[in-house]
Amino acid sequence: MNAKIQTSVPLQIYTRLKPSDLPISTAELAKALIGCTLVRETPEGVTAGRIVEVEAYVPGDPASHAFRGKTPRTAAMFLSPYRAYVYLSYGTSWCMNVSSEPEGHGAGVLLRALEPLEGIPLMQIRRGTHTLRDLCRGPGRLCQAMAIDRSLNELDLLQQNALYLAAPVRKTGRVRKSKRIGISKAPDRLLRFYEAENSFVSGPRSLSP
């Protein structure tokens, strides 16, 4: 294997998103995030990927962790917009949301899949696989590949260097919506958004309405 040398600075210049680039509305933010770049900088190197699949968990949504009110775990969902909400799912996998409503409202956008852009050898080491398609396909895999864990909970995704959102690196394809994956409450709401015909999208494609 001819692994590339990792650097601690991005190989590509990413244009950070500003608050004025993004809507403050959960479903609108979910759509807007498709095609944007998520960048992670660690001492081991930089990893980055295009966001290709998300799910919106809107205020008053029974499927949302915030539905029952603020708890120590879900506090990040109640912060100002564009903060990271990182939680452990099924005791095995970290999952990451972006807070999406004004402070105190409790909502978020779950990142479900990325298309790897940079730091692929590092992602392969973290994931223990060389299969490109499986590096960031699924919310738990995405967090493992990007080294996202609870230490990044409540991080401001527009202000910090460790993890931040950046502008798309290329034109975003058609965005489609469908039912959300793996939930038992409000399963019929069309709040999953993904880039059509992108092979890095997770879940069954038959969920499309």
Added chain:
DNA sequence: TAGGCGATGCTCT
């Protein structure tokens, strides 16, 4: 490639 299934351990009631 798609679908089924069991392991997993944290969170909340």
Added chain:
DNA sequence: GAGCATCGCCTAG
């Protein structure tokens, strides 16, 4: 103690 916004492995087509 029950539920769960998942994953990896296995099998079938």
